[in-house]
Amino acid sequence: MSKDPHAKRFEVQRLVERSLDLARNALLQQGSFLPGFIAVQPNGMYNVGVAAQGGAQGSNLLIMALKQKASAKQIRAAAVYRDVRVRPEGASEDVDAIQVVAELASGESYNVFQVYRMDEERLVFEEGREVERVPPVIFAESDRSEAGTKRWWEFWK
Template sequence: MSKDPHAKRFEIQRLIERSLDMARCALQQQGSFLPGFIAVQPNGKYDIGMAAQGGTDGSNLLITGLRQKAVAEHLRAAAVYRDVRVRPRGALEDVDAIQVVAELASGESFNAFQVYRLDADNLVFEEGPDVERVPSVIFAEAACMAAAAKRWWEYWR
């Protein structure tokens, strides 16, 4: 990937948008969805998958798998999306939302939340997603795992 900040911003934006699109389609067709991921290979091709189970366990399995791929340097970016409940600022109760965690191998990481509701069998999405910068979950851990995997003689070269 280019070191150009615009290219990085575009990659993150594209991951968030595609993840939200996949989650929205699943919600419209099924009313819910299992956690899923999009992984970007070094050549720019996408790997797309879904957890075998829902909830935190499903998300954690996806993140663990992405970390392992990142350690082997088989990813340049990744995103995990899941169905969550959040409490917006100033609200009195939790609401449904799609959460997307999108990261670049360089360590830049963003969280996006798209609030939605079901009204009389219609899926209604609130205004655009709320995006904020967050600490890396996939690639930061992958860097630590890669460093720990080095043999002692690699440190002494």
């Protein structure tokens, strides 16, 4: 991948948009979805998959498989997406959201939450997305496992 920051930003945006598309299609067809992933091979081709089980356990299995591929240099970027409940700032109750974590081999990692609601068989994405930079997990170096380092998947437990 290019070291150009615009190319990196484009790769992250593509992963997030594609993940949201996959989640959106599953929501429309099934009303919910299992955690899924997109892995970008060094040649730019995508591998797409879904966990065999839901929740944190399914997400963690995907992460471990992607970490193995990353350490073997078989992928240059990856995204994991899942169906979650979040409480927006100032709200009194939880709402549905799609969480996407997109990472690049360069170490850039972003956590994205897209709030949604089902409105009479129609999926409606709320305006705006919550985006935050987070420490990498899939492409993390082994020395990042020090005590005190927060990993985004720990918040799913």
